[in-house]
Amino acid sequence: MATLDTSPRPPSLRARGAAFGNSAAPVVLLLVAGAVTLLVGSLRSTTFAQLTVQGLAVGAVYGALALALVLVYRATHVINFAQGELAMATTYVAYQLIKWGVPYWAAFFATLAIAFVLGTAIQVAVIRPVQHRSVIAVVIVTVGLFVLVDGLVTWKWGADIKFMPAPFGQQVYHWGGVAVSRQDIGTLLLSILTVLLLWVLFRFTKLGLGMRAAALRPAAASLVGVRVNRMLAIGWGLAAVLGAVAGLMTEANQFILQPSLMQAVLLYAFAAAVLGGLESPAGAVVGGLLLGVFLNLVGQYVHFVTAQLRLPFAFAVLLGVLLLKPSGLFGKRTMRKV
Numbered sequence: 001m002a003t004l005d006t007s008p009r010p011p012s013l014r015a016r017g018a019a020f021g022n023s024a025a026p027v028v029l030l031l032v033a034g035a036v037t038l039l040v041g042s043l044r045s046t047t048f049a050q051l052t053v054q055g056l057a058v059g060a061v062y063g064a065l066a067l068a069l070v071l072v073y074r075a076t077h078v079i080n081f082a083q084g085e086l087a088m089a090t091t092y093v094a095y096q097l098i099k100w101g102v103p104y105w106a107a108f109f110a111t112l113a114i115a116f117v118l119g120t121a122i123q124v125a126v127i128r129p130v131q132h133r134s135v136i137a138v139v140i141v142t143v144g145l146f147v148l149v150d151g152l153v154t155w156k157w158g159a160d161i162k163f164m165p166a167p168f169g170q171q172v173y174h175w176g177g178v179a180v181s182r183q184d185i186g187t188l189l190l191s192i193l194t195v196l197l198l199w200v201l202f203r204f205t206k207l208g209l210g211m212r213a214a215a216l217r218p219a220a221a222s223l224v225g226v227r228v229n230r231m232l233a234i235g236w237g238l239a240a241v242l243g244a245v246a247g248l249m250t251e252a253n254q255f256i257l258q259p260s261l262m263q264a265v266l267l268y269a270f271a272a273a274v275l276g277g278l279e280s281p282a283g284a285v286v287g288g289l290l291l292g293v294f295l296n297l298v299g300q301y302v303h304f305v306t307a308q309l310r311l312p313f314a315f316a317v318l319l320g321v322l323l324l325k326p327s328g329l330f331g332k333r334t335m336r337k338v
Helices: 013-044 046-076 083-099 104-127 135-157 182-204 206-216 218-223 228-254 263-276 281-301 307-324
Strands: 172-175 178-181
Touching: 013 046, 013 281, 046 083, 046 178, 046 182, 046 206, 046 228, 046 263, 046 281, 083 104, 083 135, 083 228, 083 263, 104 135, 104 228, 172 182, 178 182, 182 206, 182 228, 182 281, 206 218, 206 228, 218 228, 228 263, 263 281, 263 307, 281 307
Parallel strands: none
Antiparallel strands: 172 178
16 A cells, blocks of 8 residues: 655755755845945045955954864864964964074975974874863863963963064055055965965865865765864864964064964954854855954944954954854854754
8 A cells, every 4th residue: 555755855955055045145245235335435535445455464364263263163063272372383483493594485384384283283192082072071172272382382482572574575555545565465365375275175175075074974974985083183284274374474464473472363263253154164264354354444433442342342243243143144054853
């Protein structure tokens, strides 16, 4: 006897695409409106244009570090609280190489290689033994790494301010009355180039596909031959590389190097990652750019938002956004069956 199948069926790809399109449409419209506003404001005011470029440069650094946080979060569902301190430590490594006579850009790329090895080693030696226990165990380990790295850097190099050469020089360009420093342009281009190279790796290479599978579906990935532990270690290494780029560019923008270099930047990067969506790499980058430009403009045109209030104001705005869209701008709402 034929029976009628009344069991619920998963939504089709077309239905999923339609749902995603409906949820993304307001965000896309919001971003387009923001871009138009920035363009019009930049055309009407040279100060507005200069602040926008500076905000994009700072925001690109936030986006790079936020992307590092997202890479780790997608693999472990835990925020790596030591990500900023690791970035600071690798910046000190570059400082030491330069002090030994290595040219800046040779030290830069050598530092990226060292950062990759360091991130991979930390995942293998410290994170892997506790990653299957509990979320709180991994959180405690990352907080411990924060304290350990900060103490080791202070012990090795001291807490006094140090200086590194400017990677892009001190030249300032003037375009239509808008003064834009070569440092801001270099920071923006280098940060975006790093993110694009990482996107190409994840999108078009077998290694990137394996890393995505290991982060999203580790059990299924292991069944088809993906070495999950190796992929996760490489992911931590790439996150450390992104952190090193963010640290070096932060030092270049602030012109000083000290153990507290990345502590405020980590908070801004965390805000950017949450704003874009902790599961969305693209959202982390866009969130960083939005936050950098927004805070730069607010600091100029909203007079009560002083330098001391920028971080609280950023988190207040973030809270407002999350009340309207808890998953972030590019995050997807998840549903669990009970």
